[in-house]
Amino acid sequence: MSDLFDPEPVRWGLRGDPWVWRAMREQLVTLALPPSVGEVERLLKATFDRVVACDLAAESAPWVYREEFAHGGLSSGSVHLDTWRAELLPTLIDRARSQLSG
Template sequence: MRLVTDLFDPEPVRWGLRGDPWVWRAMCEQLTGLALPPSVGEVERLLIATFDRVVKCDLATETAPWVFREEFARGSGMSDGSVHLEMWRSELLPTLVDRARSRLDG
């Protein structure tokens, strides 16, 4: 059985802000044990809904380029706890969706 969490491995080598890797890991944890949906559209909707729930931010309507979330602060510098919404829109979520497409097409 293909799992949604398979999409999260490996982690990206580039992040937007310091909170991004923690969001990645929190999303993966939230999706543990869930089978990969049968279509790319369903996967994308699931990932966006999970992001929105984890970050407590509607990625579709939030206009700020980034948000701060205390739960992702680990004492690691100036952007600690900050989630780069633009990076999630342009690279991180598309990476997960592309990985799903590869698995579903292959």
């Protein structure tokens, strides 16, 4: 699973996003890629929810603040949920789809 996280995106939503990306990679480093895209998607969403302590599907706010991802800067510690929904999780899922079909 950790192969899905390399390379890191060039663009993030807020300053906490790269730290979430890295925490998710760390959580999934020992796991093999599940055999279906649906299973990968469920695993990624569950990992995000656990790492950020937020139900991405249920949370209506565009962003949340998490102290553990605060490492300096104006939006430090802020995780942009909309970017995770629209770009970052879909990127990981597309990478898994490519690996599973190739």
